[in-house]
Amino acid sequence: MPQVYNQKNDSDPSLPYHALLDPEAESKGLSEDYPVIHDTLINARKVKRVPIVFDEAEIFAAAVSPESDAAWNSLIPDGRGFVFVEEPEKYGLQKGLPIENAPDRYAVSVFHQLHCLGMIRESYYASLQGRKPHIHGDEDLSDEDFEKSLVEHTGHCFDYLRQALMCAADMTLEWAAEVPPGKVLFTVDGWGITHQCKNWNEVIGWMLEHKGSSSYTGIA
Template sequence: VATKPSVFEYNGAFQDERSPLTNDLWEGLFPKRKGFFQHPTIADHRSAFAVYHQLHCLNSIRQGYWGLYDMAVSRGQNNLTSDDDDLPHMLSPHHIRHCLELLRLALMCQPDLTVELKNETLGGVTGYGTEHQCKSWEDLSHWMAQWESFGL
């Protein structure tokens, strides 16, 4: 898979909470078989690249957030309205839209091409029990500890 420079730009169409267009856009990120494939060399059993599973999970979080948000607004819990000012910043729709879009762009920028084998019992993948090639979180943490206060 080739790499190319890409500047992240916010695309609110992917984050509109109650839009059939938004759901269609998310569905359009997936190949026709939702990312499942079989290949004679890299996956002789039904499998999926991890990035498609991760995008599926992010979309599920998006749908879950908006479902719970709508439920809370409709019940008027804690005098909640659809106004962003009614919630702490971390929970506000504006902030959640930003977070979801940034994570979507990041997953698509650095897609995890780990092959996840289909769990026949579940009929899908779990994301667990598969070895990934990851950047060292410990190395990043050590680097940050050394440089985060530089020049401050």
């Protein structure tokens, strides 16, 4: 029986991929038994696929509010989408994000993608509401530098999400959206369609097992 693709986890983390993270701040409270990826790294690419029905989730479609923000933030697991990798060269990886007294950290792409979507969401509603977006890492910038950073960051996210969608290239066929009797079928909304998706619970479980560290909060 297909699941409905409205799954969330209960953490309230952040995803500051665009920011220059402070290695000293990030290492505070880090114990020597931090979870490190060894040979299990390859298992991240072997997450099982399960049938998932796409269906409307109003909380994610809602305008910014404490409730909807909490829902978006809950999509990111503890560790903020980063993992520690020991001997990264063994897996053909280049240098990661340095942190004191620990292996380098690496971002997992799906959480980078969610961060970008969350950042675009925050910027969109901020524009509608006539306020300055809250973007982690940019709080202390001058207005001019903030505007420049926002334009560059948004442009990066549009292009990054474009490539992520093309990479996944979901070829599922979608039928017409339901309409009242007598009305012409004229659009597709994607709801009620079964897709073959990575098992999100397995993804989150793997992330929590190998989670990195981050001092930021919030998805954007």
